[in-house]
Amino acid sequence: MDRLTPVLTAISHPTRRAIIAQLANGPARFLDVAKPFDTALNSVTKHLKLLGRAGLIERRRRGREVLISFRGEPLREVAGWVHEYESFWNERLDQFEQYFRNKKKKEKSE
Amino acid sequence: MTNKSVENIEITCERTIPASPDEVFDAWLDPKIPGTPFHENEKLIVNPMVDGLWYWLFRGQPHYGRFTEFRRPGRIRHTWMSRKTLGEETMVTVTFQKKGEGTLMTLVHSGFASDGMAQAHEKAWNFILGNFAEIFGSERTAGNKTVTGQSI
Numbered sequence: 001m002d003r004l005t006p007v008l009t010a011i012s013h014p015t016r017r018a019i020i021a022q023l024a025n026g027p028a029r030f031l032d033v034a035k036p037f038d039t040a041l042n043s044v045t046k047h048l049k050l051l052g053r054a055g056l057i058e059r060r061r062r063g064r065e066v067l068i069s070f071r072g073e074p075l076r077e078v079a080g081w082v083h084e085y086e087s088f089w090n091e092r093l094d095q096f097e098q099y100f101r102n103k104k105k106k107e108k109s110e
Numbered sequence: 111m112t113n114k115s116v117e118n119i120e121i122t123c124e125r126t127i128p129a130s131p132d133e134v135f136d137a138w139l140d141p142k143i144p145g146t147p148f149h150e151n152e153k154l155i156v157n158p159m160v161d162g163l164w165y166w167l168f169r170g171q172p173h174y175g176r177f178t179e180f181r182r183p184g185r186i187r188h189t190w191m192s193r194k195t196l197g198e199e200t201m202v203t204v205t206f207q208k209k210g211e212g213t214l215m216t217l218v219h220s221g222f223a224s225d226g227m228a229q230a231h232e233k234a235w236n237f238i239l240g241n242f243a244e245i246f247g248s249e250r251t252a253g254n255k256t257v258t259g260q261s262i
Contacts, residue, residue: 004196081194086121089217093125096138096145096215100129 004081007074010054015039016047020056023070027060033068120220127213131206134213135183138204147202164188175202190219 011017019033034044048068051057055074060067127134139158141148148154153167160180166173171193179187183206189199200221207214 082121084194085219086123089121089123089219092145092147092149093123093215093217094145095149096143097125097127099144100127100134100137104128 003074004078006050006054007056007078010050010056011075013047013050015044016051019044019047019051020070023057023068024072027067027069029065029067120218123217125215126209127215128211129213131183131208131213134215135186135206138186138206138215158186179203 011020015037018036022028022033022036030044030048033048034041037044048057052059056071057068058071060069129137137143138146139148139156140146141151141154141156143149148156148164148166151166151168152170153165155163155165157163158177158180160177162177162180164175164177173190173192175189175191177186177188178201179185185203185205187201187203190202191197191199198221200219203218203220205216207216
């Protein structure tokens with residue numbers, strides 16, 4: 001579960017969330033990623049480092065360019081974690097409700 | 111019905127059970143009954159009273175908690191800790207209200223993003239739950255897996 005913490009930390013900052021949203025549209029070069037932000041390039045580099053550590057982005061060389069792309073798997077893991085609880089309780093309650101429905105049916109038929 | 115509040119990461123499930131609140135309340139803590147929280151276990155210790163502790167070993171994973179409210183037949187509240195709560199105490203509240211000839215049962219599991227994780231991560235949770243579909247589009251259901259038999 002500890003691997004979720006870097007992901008949550010990475011996406012807790014608005015700039016990094018904006019970077020993810022931008023990269024979700026497709027890979028981009030570093031300068032294109034930095035363009036919409038008023039912050040220094042150095043600051044964008046730091047944000048990208050954190051996103052990289054969380055596994056949310058990867059860099060690929062294409063010819064002379066380096067393209068940065070978004071990786072969704074870590075986010076899916078975090079979302080899946082919450083969904084697991086939701087599924088667990090829904091399944092338990094379905095079984096519980098069914099138990100009483102069966103019991104009632106049995107009582108009626110006796 | 112299921113509802114997820116993105117502010118507190120709270121899961122709410124409701125069911126109408128065809129029995130009286132007393133019957134449903136008593137059944138909920140009987141591990142022999144399918145669908146109850148401690149049904150199927152390798153080891154189970156339950157002390158159902160305020161400040162009573164419970165321990166549930168399920169598929170090799172220990173789960174612990176403490177009852178904080180125990181009001182028959184209206185409400186049971188207990189903490190829930192497991193490997194998957196990242197060491198945080200989450201809270202499970204179950205209420206039983208008479209509804210016609212049956213019982214409206216509401217289960218709220220909350221506190222996923224409390225204290226240790228929450229402050230820095232609250233926005234992160236909102237982002238995940240609010241924008242996940244937007245980012246992943248049709249792949250959204252990939253994270254919505256069925257977990258029958260898994261430890262939580």
